[in-house]
Amino acid sequence: MRKPPAPAAPKAHTLTRRTVAVGLAAGLGTVALATGASGPVLAADEPLKVGFIYVGPVGDFGWSHQHDQGRQGVEEALGDAVETTYVESVPEGADAERVLTQLAASGHDLIFTTSFGFMNATLKAARKFPNVKFEHATGYKRADNVSTYAARFYEGRYVIGVIAGHMTKSNTIGYIASVPIPEVVRGVNAFTQGLRSVNPDATVKVIWVNSWYDPGKEREAAETLVAQGADVLTQHTDSPAPVQVAEEKGIYAFGQASDMTQFGPDAHLTAIVDDWRGYYVERTKAVMDGTWESTDTWGGLASGMVAISDYNPAMPPEVVEAAEAARAAIESGELHPLAGPLRDQTGQVLIADGEAPDDGALLSMDWFVEGVQGQVPK
Incomplete structure (x- = not known):
């Protein structure tokens, strides 16, 4: 359940095994990829594209830092089968919806939105891209393609x-x-x-x-x-x-x-x-093997989500x-x-x-x- 620091221009990064950065957010340009009316069109041999948006900088050594540790865990666990993108310091509201729309339109199959204040933007983007799976941290509104998750801190x-x-x-x-x-x-x-x-x-x-x-x-x-x-x-x-x-x-x-x-x-x-690695790897695998469903998860010490x-x-x-x-x-x-x-x-x-x-x-x-x-x- 996160709110942003003072609004700043979002910074976007696409990280693969080669750590290549591209611009995705407002003012940073766009990436042209083939998309369908309701979601991305990907070749069978392309990696699964997984996006993350953070309310703070990854260098906060707190909330956003730990979510990015989870993103890195996905890269480490699944290697070349995935390509991850993160956008940091995203203000809640219209900016979040714009970033989510950009990610969904540019070929991302799964997007993690890691602040409570991203809830409405997530639902709006999910309606526009019903074939893209969204995971919203600490929220309570779900849809067929929107799951929620939180930890019992x-x-x-x-x-x-x-x-x-x-x-x-x-x-x-x-x-x-x-x-x-x-x-x-x-x-x-x-x-x-x-x-x-x-x-x-x-x-x-x-x-x-x-x-x-x-x-x-x-x-x-x-x-x-x-x-x-x-x-x-x-x-x-x-x-x-x-x-x-x-x-x-x-x-x-x-x-x-x-x-x-x-x-x-x-x-x-x-x-x-906050240890998000296990959850992020599990949910990414579920998209890859076709078993992903909209769920609500609230894990604690016993699950390892809190340590x-x-x-x-x-x-x-x-x-x-x-x-x-x-x-x-x-x-x-x-x-x-x-x-x-x-x-x-x-x-x-x-x-x-x-x-x-x-x-x-x-x-x-x-x-x-x-x-x-x-x-x-x-």
């Missing part, structure tokens, strides 16, 4: 919450939040539940930056949280700026979407890693053991990160003891649990 956030509860001394955790959508809200809540499961006195201070990728705002928010007493930082934003601040201040932090150890070797405790990176050696063995126990319980289904009793910030029980929210409740979550300082903007 909140499962990983519970695990790092457990770690934070053990590692904090101030009992104040700083949380840099991106935009107030259910994905982010339930992540804050799951983190807080994990935190308070081992340290009931700890609280979470949230600062919203209203962007998925803005290193300047992320740094400012991190510094503000440290000034307010936070000795552990976590984030649902995509740059490594908060980890860098933690390294400078001598405190701890968690990476987002990818292992960010390189940006704070002493500070970085671990990271929630936890290596632990910092600074973590005592008992903290590693607690984190691993939480992860194993979530993977087995024994533990739901947002199981009741779940209280809101006023103390009212919204999820009863022994119950767990269904997917509908998770996908519409717009309230914070007890222990969170800050509000969900309306």
Whole structure:
């Protein structure tokens, strides 16, 4: 569920085994390939063309970076049988629809659209090109040629919450939040539940930056949280700026979407890693062998779509053991990160003891649990 940084001209790249770049986006020219009225016409011996559009730069070391790692996984797994294209820093709205139309018209058989805000553009392009398969990340609207997929990041956030509860001394955790959508809200809540499961006195201070990728705002928010007493930082934003601040201040932090150890070797405790490789390879193979169908996928720790990176050696063995126990319980289904009793910030029980929210409740979550300082903007 991604929103773009400040709009910039999209950059398009076609990568084959020879790494050749061509322009596809607005202002970068076009590629002339034979197309039919409803989709590309390809020779039998041509590679399957797979396109990806990203809301941020592949160098964000977060969300878009990890999707591009998945694209590279398709190249590595399927070799010369595929040719992949990616377009980075695509603003949501008309620009996204234009880029998707260009990709579909230029011979791409399968297109992954990797931001929640690309949803309507994906549906519009899919209607124009019914023979092209589309995969939309974190969306909920499907069609015969549109699938949706997402990851249960909140499962990983519970695990790092457990770690934070053990590692904090101030009992104040700083949380840099991106935009107030259910994905982010339930992540804050799951983190807080994990935190308070081992340290009931700890609280979470949230600062919203209203962007998925803005290193300047992320740094400012991190510094503000440290000034307010936070000795552990976590984030649902995509740059490594908060980890860098933690390294400078001598405190701890968690990476987002990818292992960010390189940006704070002493500070970085671990990271929630988005691993799209398996899904991208599987869905590309399904197009190749004719078994692709419109589906909805929401994978978590058990599926490998969400992973936890290596632990910092600074973590005592008992903290590693607690984190691993939480992860194993979530993977087995024994533990739901947002199981009741779940209280809101006023103390009212919204999820009863022994119950767990269904997917509908998770996908519409717009309230914070007890222990969170800050509000969900309306």
